[in-house]
Amino acid sequence: MILKKGIKDLVSEANQVVQTIPIDEAIAKVDDADTLFVDVRDVRELEREGMIPGAFHAPRGMLEFWIDPNSPYYKEVFGSGKTFYFYCASAWRSALATKTAQDMGLQNVAHIEGGFSNWKQVGGPVSERSKVVPK
Numbered sequence: 656m657i658l659k660k661g662i663k664d665l666v667s668e669a670n671q672v673v674q675t676i677p678i679d680e681a682i683a684k685v686d687d688a689d690t691l692f693v694d695v696r697d698v699r700e701l702e703r704e705g706m707i708p709g710a711f712h713a714p715r716g717m718l719e720f721w722i723d724p725n726s727p728y729y730k731e732v733f734g735s736g737k738t739f740y741f742y743c744a745s746a747w748r749s750a751l752a753t754k755t756a757q758d759m760g761l762q763n764v765a766h767i768e769g770g771f772s773n774w775k776q777v778g779g780p781v782s783e784r785s786k787v788v789p790k
Contacts, residue, residue, distance in 0.1 A: 666747050669754035674765035681740055681767045682779045685709070691737045695752045696744060696771070701784040704771065707742070708782040715748050722759050738763040746770035 660668075676684075684690040685708060692710035694701065701712060711732055713721055720728040733739075739756065741749040741764065749766035756764045767774065775781060 662747065666750050669750040673750060673753040673757055675746075675750075675768050676740055676765045678768045678773050678777055678779070681774070682777070684738075684740065685780060689737055691732065691735070691739055692767075693739050693741045693752075694743075694771075695741055695748050698784070700744060704744075704775070705781040705783055707771070707774065708780050710742075712784070715743070715752055718752055719755060719759065722756055722761055733761060736762075738765070740765055740767055742767040742770050742774070744770050744772055746773070 681692075685692075692707045694706050694710045694712045695715040695718060696704075696706075696712075697714065698712070706712070713730070717728065720726045721730040722733045723729060724734060739761065741752045741756070743749040743752070746766060746769055749770060753764050753766040769776075
């Protein structure tokens with residue numbers, strides 16, 4: 656099968672139009688009340704690897720539904736006016752998620768350089784998966 660665009664093409668296109676936050680700048684925002692880290696990884700990854708302390712888990716497959724205030728699945732956190740830093744394991748899904756959020760009109764969105772793998776490699780803080788159910 657020949658695809659019109661492969662995943663590398665889609666990620667590359669997303670990275671051309673979204674903001675990527677350098678890992679050191681992202682780590683400096685961990686305790687910033689105006690910044691919300693959004694983890695788009697699968698729940699099994701969170702259980703296995705942990706997550707950024709205070710991050711909000713928004714599974715990639717639900718993101719559009721949780722962002723849209725007209726959706727029955729809308730999560731109020733996306734109307735908070737905060738700056739959103741999306742991340743996944745390697746910054747591929749987060750690039751696509753950030754582009755989607757930006758395309759939908761969400762303001763102040765970016766994703767983390769190198770993803771959670773890079774975060775852990777440079778010694779960023781890690782906590783266990785939060786069991787809090789988002790509103």
